[in-house]
Amino acid sequence: MKNKNSLFLSKKELLKEAGCDDYNESAKRLFSKAFGISLAQSYKYQTYEGSNENASLFSEMVSLRAVGVPTSHIVCSRSFWQNDFCVDGSVLDPRPESELIIDVSKNLLFDGMKVLDLGCGSGCIGLSLYKENSNITLFLADFSKKALSLSKKNAEELKADCEFIHSDLFSNIHNKFDLIVSNLPYVAKDDFCYLQREIILHEPHEALYGGRYGLDIIKLFLDGVNRHLNKNGIFVIEFGKEQDFLLKEELLRSNFNKICFYKDLNNVNRVVCVKKDT
Ligand SMILES: C[S@@+](CC[C@H](N)C(=O)[O-])C[C@H]1O[C@@H](n2cnc3c(N)ncnc32)[C@H](O)[C@@H]1O
Numbered sequence: 627m628k629n630k631n632s633l634f635l636s637k638k639e640l641l642k643e644a645g646c647d648d649y650n651e652s653a654k655r656l657f658s659k660a661f662g663i664s665l666a667q668s669y670k671y672q673t674y675e676g677s678n679e680n681a682s683l684f685s686e687m688v689s690l691r692a693v694g695v696p697t698s699h700i701v702c703s704r705s706f707w708q709n710d711f712c713v714d715g716s717v718l719d720p721r722p723e724s725e726l727i728i729d730v731s732k733n734l735l736f737d738g739m740k741v742l743d744l745g746c747g748s749g750c751i752g753l754s755l756y757k758e759n760s761n762i763t764l765f766l767a768d769f770s771k772k773a774l775s776l777s778k779k780n781a782e783e784l785k786a787d788c789e790f791i792h793s794d795l796f797s798n799i800h801n802k803f804d805l806i807v808s809n810l811p812y813v814a815k816d817d818f819c820y821l822q823r824e825i826i827l828h829e830p831h832e833a834l835y836g837g838r839y840g841l842d843i844i845k846l847f848l849d850g851v852n853r854h855l856n857k858n859g860i861f862v863i864e865f866g867k868e869q870d871f872l873l874k875e876e877l878l879r880s881n882f883n884k885i886c887f888y889k890d891l892n893n894v895n896r897v898v899c900v901k902k903d904t
Pocket residue numbers: 717718719720721724744745746747748749750751767768769770773793794795808809810811812832833834843
């Protein structure tokens with residue numbers, strides 16, 4: 627067997643040739659999983675003396691990655707905010723831009739606050755807020771039963787005490803909340819075909835597609851959200867690139883006036899925080 631260093635480099639090269647955009651990061655994550663070392667111990671890529679089983683596992687994982695299976699699905703985990711979340715093909719892979727929702731919301735939390743994460747997927751948003759303040763009362767809702775069961779698994783893993791609601795938007799939600807966070811699907815029809823092949827093949831369409839201009843589901847959310855907010859309640863939602871103008875119109879049409887947009891690391895408006903008027 628080649629030494630680990632050349633095994634690592636040859637597999638990294640294989641991923642590059644297979645057209646894997648994040649070949650370096652993927653090779654490291656797969657190597658660290660197969661050899662049971664932390665990502666931070668990257669010096670071990672050169673020195674680690676693992677068994678042949680570790681090497682075979684690494685090769686199998688690389689083969690899956692080379693045909694487009696997302697790294698997070700191979701290692702069954704994705705980092706988001708301060709924790710790792712179990713993910714699979716039933717949920718959207720948590721994206722770094724969604725961490726902006728946490729950044730905006732975490733300072734709003736107070737003990738006893740009732741918080742809903744609507745369209746929770748893996749539960750990454752609501753559960754990250756819970757880890758910021760475990761004295762909130764958290765509800766996770768999704769219309770996908772598979773997503774809900776994965777979010778339950780993540781909640782157990784993070785020892786989070788929360789309730790789960792199977793609901794199409796607000797149809798099965800009968801409570802009022804102080805804070806509603808949500809990252810609903812917002813990919814517009816014309817943008818869908820430009821998504822990476824990997825995303826189209828391995829992530830659920832119902833977690834992505836937002837209708838002709840991307841705002842169909844968010845508009846339905848806006849129709850119901852006011853009834854589910856307590857006095858002074860707030861909602862914080864993510865939306866797509868260049869949807870801010872249309873979204874602002876929709877917010878004003880729904881009589882929301884206390885609106886604050888936040889930009890992501892690419893200096894693009896990504897998240898809006900809206901306060902109930904009365
Ligand atoms: C963009 S994903 C976000 C998942 C997770 N919150 C995150 O940020 O990674 C959208 C989620 O909303 C859910 N969803 C889509 N339409 C819904 C609806 N009408 N009612 C409830 N959940 C919905 C999908 O199942 C999916 O889990």
